[in-house]
Amino acid sequence: MKGRTVLEVGADGVAIITITNPPLNLLSVDVMLSLKESVEEALPRENVKAIVVTGSGGKFSGGFDVSVFGGSDGRKENRKVGFMSIEFLTDVLEASSKPIVAAIGGPALGGGFEVALVCHARISTSTAQLGLPELQFGLIPGLGGTQRLPRLVGLTKALEMMLMSTPVTGQDAHILGLVDSVAPTDELVNTARSWALQILERRRPWVTSLHRTDKLEPLAVARAILKVTRRQAQKQAPNLRHQLICIDVIEEGIISGPRIGLLKEAEALEELRQSEITRSLVHIFFARRGTSKIPGITDLGLPPRKVNRIAVVGGGLMGSGIATALIVSDYHVVLKEVNESSLLDGIGRVKVNLESQVKRGKMTQEKIERTLSRLNGVLSYDSFKDVDLVIEAVAENLCLKQQIFADIEKYCPQHSIFACNTSAFDLNAIGERTKSQNRIIGAHFFCPAYVTPLLEIVRTERTSPQVIVDLLDVGKRIKKTPVVVGNCTGFAIGRMFFPYSQSAMLLVERGADVYRVDHAITKFGMPLGPFRVVDRVGFEVAIATSNHYVKAYPERAFKPMLISVLQEENRAGESTRKGFYLYDDNGKASPDPDIQKYVEKAQSTSDVTLMKLSDGDIVEMIFFPIVNEACRILAEGVAVKASDLDIASVLGMEFPAYRGGIIFWANSIGSTYICSKLKDWSMTHGDFFKPCAYLVERAAKGASLVRHLNCFCSVLHVEQMEKPLLVFDMLLLELGGGTGLYTPYVFGH
Numbered sequence: 221m222k223g224r225t226v227l228e229v230g231a232d233g234v235a236i237i238t239i240t241n242p243p244l245n246l247l248s249v250d251v252m253l254s255l256k257e258s259v260e261e262a263l264p265r266e267n268v269k270a271i272v273v274t275g276s277g278g279k280f281s282g283g284f285d286v287s288v289f290g291g292s293d294g295r296k297e298n299r300k301v302g303f304m305s306i307e308f309l310t311d312v313l314e315a316s317s318k319p320i321v322a323a324i325g326g327p328a329l330g331g332g333f334e335v336a337l338v339c340h341a342r343i344s345t346s347t348a349q350l351g352l353p354e355l356q357f358g359l360i361p362g363l364g365g366t367q368r369l370p371r372l373v374g375l376t377k378a379l380e381m382m383l384m385s386t387p388v389t390g391q392d393a394h395i396l397g398l399v400d401s402v403a404p405t406d407e408l409v410n411t412a413r414s415w416a417l418q419i420l421e422r423r424r425p426w427v428t429s430l431h432r433t434d435k436l437e438p439l440a441v442a443r444a445i446l447k448v449t450r451r452q453a454q455k456q457a458p459n460l461r462h463q464l465i466c467i468d469v470i471e472e473g474i475i476s477g478p479r480i481g482l483l484k485e486a487e488a489l490e491e492l493r494q495s496e497i498t499r500s501l502v503h504i505f506f507a508r509r510g511t512s513k514i515p516g517i518t519d520l521g522l523p524p525r526k527v528n529r530i531a532v533v534g535g536g537l538m539g540s541g542i543a544t545a546l547i548v549s550d551y552h553v554v555l556k557e558v559n560e561s562s563l564l565d566g567i568g569r570v571k572v573n574l575e576s577q578v579k580r581g582k583m584t585q586e587k588i589e590r591t592l593s594r595l596n597g598v599l600s601y602d603s604f605k606d607v608d609l610v611i612e613a614v615a616e617n618l619c620l621k622q623q624i625f626a627d628i629e630k631y632c633p634q635h636s637i638f639a640c641n642t643s644a645f646d647l648n649a650i651g652e653r654t655k656s657q658n659r660i661i662g663a664h665f666f667c668p669a670y671v672t673p674l675l676e677i678v679r680t681e682r683t684s685p686q687v688i689v690d691l692l693d694v695g696k697r698i699k700k701t702p703v704v705v706g707n708c709t710g711f712a713i714g715r716m717f718f719p720y721s722q723s724a725m726l727l728v729e730r731g732a733d734v735y736r737v738d739h740a741i742t743k744f745g746m747p748l749g750p751f752r753v754v755d756r757v758g759f760e761v762a763i764a765t766s767n768h769y770v771k772a773y774p775e776r777a778f779k780p781m782l783i784s785v786l787q788e789e790n791r792a793g794e795s796t797r798k799g800f801y802l803y804d805d806n807g808k809a810s811p812d813p814d815i816q817k818y819v820e821k822a823q824s825t826s827d828v829t830l831m832k833l834s835d836g837d838i839v840e841m842i843f844f845p846i847v848n849e850a851c852r853i854l855a856e857g858v859a860v861k862a863s864d865l866d867i868a869s870v871l872g873m874e875f876p877a878y879r880g881g882i883i884f885w886a887n888s889i890g891s892t893y894i895c896s897k898l899k900d901w902s903m904t905h906g907d908f909f910k911p912c913a914y915l916v917e918r919a920a921k922g923a924s925l926v927r928h929l930n931c932f933c934s935v936l937h938v939e940q941m942e943k944p945l946l947v948f949d950m951l952l953l954e955l956g957g958g959t960g961l962y963t964p965y966v967f968g969h
């Protein structure tokens with residue numbers, strides 16, 4: 221049984237029904253049936269005058285357990301569609317002859333919130349979280365939320381809460397009229413009890429949300445709002461249907477009446493819950509939470525040490541972004557620069573970052589000064605004597621980084637963590653001039669560091685588990701999703717992303733059209749096609765990165781001619797307003813009619829046969845090499861879990877979350893198909909496409925690409941091992957086939 225409700229009747233005649241499924245009191249069919257039983261038991265009892273519904277442990281309910289959605293449950297419900305929403309919640313609970321009040325602490329989300337909306341009044345704590353975030357799973361609210369929320373807060377606010385999946389606090393819910401009264405946690409249930417009795421005595425209104433109309437906009441206005449919202453949703457997410465379905469269901473209720481709306485809602489949910497999109501988004505939900513669970517590290521029981529003061533070395537784009545992320549989350553930061561003017565520039569960038577947060581509504585103007593007071597600019601290492609963590613974020617120059625690490629070792633206390641924000645260099649090389657290898661770790665932030673939610677944490681074979689646990693904790697406090705990876709050129713995210721532009725160049729040099737490639741890829745769901753990405757990054761950086769990868773992975777790197785040809789024409793990307801695209805004063809990109817001329821020049825440098833490709837071919841030829849690289853990363857143990865790469869691809873590359881991340885998507889296509897395509901292309905176009913051993917092995921078995929590293933934590937490079945090829949037995953636990961097969965693995969590059 222997955223949870224239940226508990227019924228207790230007090231001497232005052234109020235029955236308390238407590239949803240009990242800790243820790244979040246998630247709903248399940250069992251909980252709902254138990255709630256129904258408790259309500260049906262309480263209603264006819266003579267000693268019950270009113271009912272309060274609440275959740276155990278001060279948490280109302282986090283909503284339905286989403287692991288049952290997306291077809292993973294297998295349990296088929298035989299009940300009629302709408303049974304819970306209409307026959308129970310509406311016809312029994314909402315229509316009850318005794319007042320029912322919800323007492324809400326903690327989360328009241330999704331189905332949990334919908335139960336509360338059915339009640340005749342809601343009392344909450346000020347910090348409770350109330351909302352309908354079902355759309356984040358490709359679902360729509362299924363227990364009446366689409367009908368009741370607009371009737372309680374008006375259409376505009378309801379649409380915002382549902383389509384953005386953003387909850388409101390109890391305090392804000394009170395202002396919106398969603399909550400009738402706010403009470404302190406320890407008085408919550410008693411306040412709800414007396415409210416319920418007051419409703420009975422007609423001293424408080426007895427409201428059935430479904431029948432309210434006072435907050436609903438007039439029909440013509442409502443229709444206009446829905447039309448605009450529908451258009452926006454179509455524009456923002458052309459590959460997704462569930463937002464449009466949600467809007468249709470709301471409209472149906474407004475035009476044909478809420479009961480018809482309820483039925484339409486239940487039918488739509490039934491269809492959506494089995495969709496591939498829901499399956500993918502549910503996977504992303506759990507995968508994201510899973511990134512901070514590192515076998516052999518976070519299961520050691522090491523509590524994170526308290527990090528109070530952090531030093532950031534370098535106030536450039538990355539350093540100032542990192543400092544911003546830290547001070548916004550209440551850390552005290554020392555920002556070190558080499559001279560007065562660079563320091564002023566760095567602090568200036570932090571201010572600009574904070575102001576941009578004000579413009580985006582993420583911070584108030586008044587908070588800027590207080591936040592900035594946590595930033596202390598310095599020119600020497602003297603104030604590093606009490607820092608717990610240093611994050612080095614200077615330019616990608618190995619000698620400079622080595623010198624900084626040697627310097628900070630002299631000034632910092634013994635316990636300080638030394639983190640490096642490199643996206644490229646081997647951390648062992650960076651720490652070569654120190655004796656502190658066990659406290660060196662990579663903290664790879666993504667630009668802009670104070671916005672992008674991803675933090676790639678890079679460990680070497682010598683980084684201590686305590687240091688990893690500490691950085692995970694800092695990451696959590698600054699609201700980043702960490703992905704812990706091993707040490708190698710490009711780490712996991714850079715390596716996975718590298719083939720994105722490489723394949724695109726290869727395709728164009730073999731006959732594809734630049735803009736057709738970008739169009740096919742954005743249609744697939746990427747926000748920017750590969751050529752727009754190269755323009756944004758800038759040709760100089762793109763070439764430097766490319767050289768780095770070509771050096772590290774020569775056997776599979778493609779050396780494009782196209783960028784060099786464009787560079788000869790003084791094009792350098794978006795910053796010069798001329799790259800693959802032309803850019804206007806506002807940075808708006810438009811195709812360049814001259815581009816084909818340069819493409820033909822690049823094509824003429826080799827004697828390849830030009831291809832004709834469909835959009836589907838383009839998508840496969842761009843993404844299968846990424847899948848291939850992801851497989852290498854998994855096989856080498858650079859990533860611990862396939863789902864970590866899914867999150868890395870979604871947060872680091874903006875791969876569409878509704879496709880579940882790179883490996884999840886690849887599995888939906890099948891390893892055999894992907895491998896056979898790569899094999900074919902490698903015959904014609906060379907080793908860039910050659911499938912790696914891991915992919916070939918999985919494809920031969922028709923197996924999933926999911927494999928979890930069991931417990932070994934470090935990635936060893938063969939060239940760094942004293943006795944190469946001796947003893948590195950990496951136990952790989954195969955979860956995909958569920959056979960528990962252990963395979964010895966030796967790797968290197």
Ligand SMILES: C[C@H](O)CC(=O)SCCNC(=O)CCNC(=O)[C@H](O)C(C)(C)COP(=O)(O)OP(=O)(O)OC[C@H]1O[C@@H](n2cnc3c(N)ncnc32)[C@H](O)[C@@H]1OP(=O)(O)O
Binds near residue numbers: 349353354
């Ligand atoms: C018919 C209905 O309309 C359909 C629905 O109700 S769909 C569900 C709607 N509910 C939601 O979207 C809520 C999703 N959950 C959340 O936003 C957050 O978990 C929360 C705000 C409730 C709590 O946050 P927080 O305290 O930080 O805990 P968090 O780490 O996220 O979750 C704790 C555990 O519960 C799990 N969990 C949370 N919500 C869950 C859910 N709805 N289903 C399944 N598991 C859930 C998490 O995976 C995590 O598991 P773990 O400990 O094994 O890693």
